[in-house]
Amino acid sequence: MTAPLFSLEGRLALVTGSGQGIGLGLAEGLAEHGAAVVLNGRSAESTGNAAGALRRRGRTAHVAVFDVTDFDAVDEAVERIERDIGPIDILINNAGIQHRAPLDEFPEAEWRRLIDTNVSGVFHVGKAVARHMIARRRGKIINIGSVQSELARPRIAPYAATKGAVRNLTRGMCADWARHGLQVNAIAPGYVRTALNEALFEDPEFSTWLTQRTPAGRWGNVDELVGAAVFLASDASSFVNGHTLYVDGGVTATV
Numbered sequence: 001m002t003a004p005l006f007s008l009e010g011r012l013a014l015v016t017g018s019g020q021g022i023g024l025g026l027a028e029g030l031a032e033h034g035a036a037v038v039l040n041g042r043s044a045e046s047t048g049n050a051a052g053a054l055r056r057r058g059r060t061a062h063v064a065v066f067d068v069t070d071f072d073a074v075d076e077a078v079e080r081i082e083r084d085i086g087p088i089d090i091l092i093n094n095a096g097i098q099h100r101a102p103l104d105e106f107p108e109a110e111w112r113r114l115i116d117t118n119v120s121g122v123f124h125v126g127k128a129v130a131r132h133m134i135a136r137r138r139g140k141i142i143n144i145g146s147v148q149s150e151l152a153r154p155r156i157a158p159y160a161a162t163k164g165a166v167r168n169l170t171r172g173m174c175a176d177w178a179r180h181g182l183q184v185n186a187i188a189p190g191y192v193r194t195a196l197n198e199a200l201f202e203d204p205e206f207s208t209w210l211t212q213r214t215p216a217g218r219w220g221n222v223d224e225l226v227g228a229a230v231f232l233a234s235d236a237s238s239f240v241n242g243h244t245l246y247v248d249g250g251v252t253a254t255v
């Protein structure tokens with residue numbers, strides 16, 4: 001049984017990019033701890049299928065299809081959720097993309113797509129939801145960073161720039177919104193197997209390097225991020241603000 005401190009009963013959570021991968025795993029985890037969830041993505045099919053699977057397990061799941069890079073669409077969707085489903089208590093800004101290429105050859109269009117999705121998306125959805133949370137003087141925002149919020153790797157410098165920005169945007173949201181009763185924090189996952197990094201998982205050279213580089217000696221699993229999300233979404237974290245919680249098997253603790 002969930003201790004009341006960590007209970008999410010009666011709360012509504014919007015998780016961006018939750019038709020698959022980490023977003024879906026986090027939405028499922030919040031739902032298992034009592035929250036009703038709103039799944040989001042650009043695809044009605046994957047979000048609809050994921051919501052259907054959650055409902056068949058007895059959870060409350062809704063769908064809001066929108067692109068986090070489109071501020072008008074975000075604003076309209078957040079208004080609709082607040083009006084038709086209920087007040088958003090928890091927002092997880094999870095939608096994010098990756099593109100790998102040597103920095104000196106990095107396509108301009110991919111740079112812009114990364115910034116638009118990974119940084120502007122967090123700003124757009126955060127701002128649209130926070131306006132309602134501020135009026136209620138309560139709310140939880142969890143942004144998804146990465147070990148690349150702290151460290152760089154060859155071929156993903158733009159992604160690392162976006163995730164560094166997510167870490168500092170989390171601090172900035174805290175600076176502006178904590179006084180209105182909001183807690184804004186980030187989870188920075190290490191390498192967990194999803195579609196985003198399937199190519200790395202399938203690359204034996206990378207996988208061997210990673211398991212040696214990670215103190216825990218392995219890749220992470222999506223469900224290992226749930227505990228951090230439940231903590232940061234619940235009353236248990238009422239005085240935790242502006243923090244980035246690394247869930248990375250020790251990668252950022254070591255050289």
Ligand code: NDP
Nearest residue numbers: 017021022041042043067068095096146191192194195196
């Ligand atoms: P996936 O590629 O598996 O899932 C990303 C999800 O985001 C998809 O459901 C996609 O759905 C959605 N999405 C992408 N762009 C948009 C958009 N513009 N608007 C709305 N939804 C969008 O990735 P992961 O689950 O691996 O990654 C999730 C987050 O975790 C990202 O922020 C990533 O940077 C971060 N992360 C991942 C790590 C890992 O090891 N996997 C490690 C550290 C951080 P659709 O295409 O239908 O819109």
